[in-house]
Amino acid sequence: MSAATQWRPMGQGNVDAVANMSDQVHGSYTERPAIYAERLRLYPAGCFLLERDGQALGYLVTHPWAGDRPPALDQLIGVLPDEPDRYYLHDLALLPEARGTGAAAAAVDLTVAQARAAGFDRITLTAVNGADAFWRRQGFVDALVAASSYGADSVSMVRLL
Template sequence: MSGSAQWRPMGQGDVDAAAAISDRVHGAYTEKPAIYAERLRLYPAGCFLLEGDGQVLGYLVTHPWAGDRPPALDQLMGRLPDAADRYYLHDLALLPEARGTGAAAAAVDLAVAQARAAGFDRITLTAVNGADAFWRRQAFVDAPVAADSYGADSVSMVRML
């Protein structure tokens, strides 16, 4: 990754900044701050913030998950599943000024490292807003799973590790 931007662990004090980036980047697919706060509380090891030149430029939220259906969009989970069988990349969002810097690829590397460290053999995600092309470049492939709450144009994807 070029420049001075670096990924660091997210803290509870970062939730509002992550939610503001989501609002700016995701449009109809944004989620309430409570969603990010809960994901961070449930699995802090999977939550990161991108900072550069004193400003927040992006975030990454990942966590263990079970089964083919992804967590519902903008819904609290309550707890992580007891029998998680995959690692879920819940969200990666970058402000426009952080795109093209290598930050997204570095975030994928972080997610892969976290998934492997936790003993998972796959990462799943739901691509929205046409992001499936980016995810294919990151070695994700389409998975035949409906992600109902994410809309008809969403694409469920998986990357085997």
């Protein structure tokens, strides 16, 4: 990843750009802007924007979570759990021009650092659109939990820290 391309904290002013990138990258797995605005409001420390020369090229949304069931796709969660037991990687998306730059691996490193700093010993996620192969290369393994709201081709995954 070049010095000009960097992950930085996301702000509420970035929510529309994030939703637009989600629409472009995730297809039927996209979520409404309200979802990203809520996650940012609930846990700003886990929300990041990838930028190069002021242009948004990707985003990362993470937060504490509890239990084996992931947050439902495109559903508001209201509040974070009182007693979280894991760190959840809700969403990572990169526009085509950011792929192959090391930005995804940097996002995983950022997520691991955030999870450790918050005291968690595992990160969970739901892989869609065949992304489970990428996540396996990043140290994630299949979890024994179904991610029902994400469809039959989704894969629940975990990485122990």
